[in-house]
Amino acid sequence: MSDPVLRVNNLRVRLPKGADRPHAVEEISFTVNPGEIVCVVGESGSGKSVTAQAVMGLLPKELTPDAGETLLQGEDTLQAVPNRLRDLRGTKMAMIFQEPMTALSPVARVGDQIAEVLEIHTDLGVADRRARAIEIMRAVHLPDPDRMVDSFPHQLSGGQRQRIMIAMALVLDPALLIADEPTTALDVTTQAQILKLVKEMQERQGTGVLFITHDFGVVAEIADRIVVMQHGRIVEQGSRDDVLRNPKEPYTQMLMASVPSMTPPERTVIKGETSINVTTLNKVYGRKGWLSKDRIVHAAKDVDLYVKKGETLGIVGESGSGKSTVARCIARLINPTSGSISLHGTEIATLPESKLRPHRSKVQIVFQDPYRSLNPRRTIGQSIIEAPMNYGITQDKALADARDLMELVGLSGDALDRYPHQFSGGQRQRICIARALAVKPEVLIADEAVSALDVSVQAQVLELLDDIRDRYNLAMLFITHDLRVAAQICDRLIVMQHGVVVEQGPTRSVYSDPQHDYTRLLLDAAPGTDVEFGSGRAH
Amino acid sequence: MAVTTAQSPFRQTLGRMFSNTSVLLGGGLALLIALMGIFAPYLDTRDPSGISPRNRNQPPGYEATVRDYNTGQKVEVVYRMGSDTLGRDVYSRVVYGARTSLIVGLSVAAIAIFVGMLIGLIAGYFRFADSFIMRIMDGMMAIPAILLAIAVVSLFSAGLLSVIVAIVVSEIPRVVRLVRSVVLSIREEPYVEAAITAGTPTPLLLVRHVLPNTIAPLIVQGTFIVASAIIVEAILSFLGIGIPPEIPTWGNIMAEGRQVFQLHPHNILYPGIVLALTVLSVNVLGDGLRDTMDPRFSKQV
Numbered sequence: 001m002s003d004p005v006l007r008v009n010n011l012r013v014r015l016p017k018g019a020d021r022p023h024a025v026e027e028i029s030f031t032v033n034p035g036e037i038v039c040v041v042g043e044s045g046s047g048k049s050v051t052a053q054a055v056m057g058l059l060p061k062e063l064t065p066d067a068g069e070t071l072l073q074g075e076d077t078l079q080a081v082p083n084r085l086r087d088l089r090g091t092k093m094a095m096i097f098q099e100p101m102t103a104l105s106p107v108a109r110v111g112d113q114i115a116e117v118l119e120i121h122t123d124l125g126v127a128d129r130r131a132r133a134i135e136i137m138r139a140v141h142l143p144d145p146d147r148m149v150d151s152f153p154h155q156l157s158g159g160q161r162q163r164i165m166i167a168m169a170l171v172l173d174p175a176l177l178i179a180d181e182p183t184t185a186l187d188v189t190t191q192a193q194i195l196k197l198v199k200e201m202q203e204r205q206g207t208g209v210l211f212i213t214h215d216f217g218v219v220a221e222i223a224d225r226i227v228v229m230q231h232g233r234i235v236e237q238g239s240r241d242d243v244l245r246n247p248k249e250p251y252t253q254m255l256m257a258s259v260p261s262m263t264p265p266e267r268t269v270i271k272g273e274t275s276i277n278v279t280t281l282n283k284v285y286g287r288k289g290w291l292s293k294d295r296i297v298h299a300a301k302d303v304d305l306y307v308k309k310g311e312t313l314g315i316v317g318e319s320g321s322g323k324s325t326v327a328r329c330i331a332r333l334i335n336p337t338s339g340s341i342s343l344h345g346t347e348i349a350t351l352p353e354s355k356l357r358p359h360r361s362k363v364q365i366v367f368q369d370p371y372r373s374l375n376p377r378r379t380i381g382q383s384i385i386e387a388p389m390n391y392g393i394t395q396d397k398a399l400a401d402a403r404d405l406m407e408l409v410g411l412s413g414d415a416l417d418r419y420p421h422q423f424s425g426g427q428r429q430r431i432c433i434a435r436a437l438a439v440k441p442e443v444l445i446a447d448e449a450v451s452a453l454d455v456s457v458q459a460q461v462l463e464l465l466d467d468i469r470d471r472y473n474l475a476m477l478f479i480t481h482d483l484r485v486a487a488q489i490c491d492r493l494i495v496m497q498h499g500v501v502v503e504q505g506p507t508r509s510v511y512s513d514p515q516h517d518y519t520r521l522l523l524d525a526a527p528g529t530d531v532e533f534g535s536g537r538a539h
Numbered sequence: 540m541a542v543t544t545a546q547s548p549f550r551q552t553l554g555r556m557f558s559n560t561s562v563l564l565g566g567g568l569a570l571l572i573a574l575m576g577i578f579a580p581y582l583d584t585r586d587p588s589g590i591s592p593r594n595r596n597q598p599p600g601y602e603a604t605v606r607d608y609n610t611g612q613k614v615e616v617v618y619r620m621g622s623d624t625l626g627r628d629v630y631s632r633v634v635y636g637a638r639t640s641l642i643v644g645l646s647v648a649a650i651a652i653f654v655g656m657l658i659g660l661i662a663g664y665f666r667f668a669d670s671f672i673m674r675i676m677d678g679m680m681a682i683p684a685i686l687l688a689i690a691v692v693s694l695f696s697a698g699l700l701s702v703i704v705a706i707v708v709s710e711i712p713r714v715v716r717l718v719r720s721v722v723l724s725i726r727e728e729p730y731v732e733a734a735i736t737a738g739t740p741t742p743l744l745l746v747r748h749v750l751p752n753t754i755a756p757l758i759v760q761g762t763f764i765v766a767s768a769i770i771v772e773a774i775l776s777f778l779g780i781g782i783p784p785e786i787p788t789w790g791n792i793m794a795e796g797r798q799v800f801q802l803h804p805h806n807i808l809y810p811g812i813v814l815a816l817t818v819l820s821v822n823v824l825g826d827g828l829r830d831t832m833d834p835r836f837s838k839q840v
Contacts, residue, residue: 332736333732357740360735360736360738365732365733367729367732373729373733374733377549379547383730386734386737386747387737387739390738419547421548435737
């Protein structure tokens, strides 16, 4: 094998004083060979992004590499002066980022942004640069590049923007491409296309790819070799099949076991009374045109669903499918345009706010972002007892209940007078669950409640949700874009696309025998289906 | 978990604030000027409106013998900053002038923030009120602040109260816009939505979850209002349409010194310096507060 494109030797990056550990990464050593995709996988805070930034010379000022070297084709980028780094970026190494909207300048045409790379690093003329931009846009399979070259980023979809980013990164044939979570912000079908593209480009140009991700599905889909990181250290590295099929380290085994399996387990059919029944729910945004054309978006169209007591109904779909709209209508955070929501026979879809208040306690919701769903200025005790006190429970009683709930969700009852910033993301999500349970709801809506969590934490929170559903005989509405999560927790499933329910049925039969084309597309797009995860799921 | 004792976000902000150079520097200077106004009678000053025609237009450091009005005794006095066209002591007038400026600055800021916060809260949270309120505010912002102030002062009699009202009216739209923009983003926060599903009544929800987020930007905005109110008051006094000339304000002193500026520049120089220092200190304080209270700055590593 030829010389590696990138050789990282004993890299160590110091963290500023007051951080939770002295070094962001410590004794990191790995190589990336030409034409090879190396996946760095780890949970948040494992130092995987810092490694990439160190190679690119993009470390924030507070972080300083104090040992080791990062050899890019034999040249140490840690020692390179800023001007030399600038030459290397684009020509020898390039990077693509997670958020393609913010990584592109919103005020410049995409063609000009690609041409800018050429303008800086080559002496091509204006016309040649444009021709080259169109050529590379065609290579990344953008439709109609002759026209799209003059588009602005906001006119493109998320997937198209990420393709532009890849085109920009690869236009000068760099030896090394660093991809930092490039598909995390994308829908699963778009993600599949982008992964395919990265692989195709890498094979065509023989680029070495350093691919950073937290998603084991993506790893299984794309990696040649895998580097597993934890707390700034490399836990295990090896070829894809070695690590995925035969992980040696306990940490890797635990991570693999935490990734939910795509195969739904056998579930008994729940035969209880119906807790909530939604019929022909519609939510329309926009206004009737008065002078201009009508601008109407059907966020949810004729949605029918019911959830029985003790049952989990999953709503899956990509962004913009209307799954959150349905959830928010049921929680009456937004008012449905038409339709009926029957909660134990009480019609709540059209109740005015004043009459609705007594019923609010029956439907509670757990949100996606654990960092924003708790008021940072109030102690978690105050947050948990807020709802019970609204319904006339005394403070002492509510606090006593809150202690019990904290212990139920696996936290210490003494932590009630702490503030949210003192807890980790997973702990905060547990607090949110405790808060939702404080008013003894009948329906619990989990709106992407585990999407922002690391896999190991995700597995624990999922287990907790399953546990409390069972214990309180809750009707649970579980909204997610993650088919692996849905497979494990949902009894029944609804698949939504463009505001319409396209398929529904028991989870097992939806996965094994999808009826609708879109469901089939979603299931095919899920990454890493050939590797069996979650086999050792702790129960 | 690293932190075991519960430290509220409020206390953390306070800690950051008192280790910020701008806050300490600007706050210290502003405090000094405030103390100067409060203890004006004890700073070796004389009656700021006591005239002495014989000693008019004298340079700084001029020594004279004047008859005390109360006792009838002749006393030796020093005009530290010279005397004005009526022989009044500019030093005493500048020190006493701090009172008016600070009263105007602080009360304008307090009233504008309170009223603006109420209106902004309503405009930001209740959609039906939004466009109506904001169009009125847009209209008010279209009128130049000084013109609006002149109009208000000329409707009522000139005096401290009408000057305060005049400046408040032109400051309110800015506060309303600020509060509204904060409320618009906070009302989408999941914890506000969680409070809605918890059945928290709307007034309580606003006070408990929405309002605290407006405090930090409002305090910062408040310092800038103080500074601009002090300047507008000085401008109105300088134009002779603000506080009556017998009350010493920095604007009044400068207005009277204007005619003889080329011969006796000290009449404008000293109040001008103190005015500039005051506004500078308040602005530096505001900058420091913004750096320490804005959550975007606290998120850094």
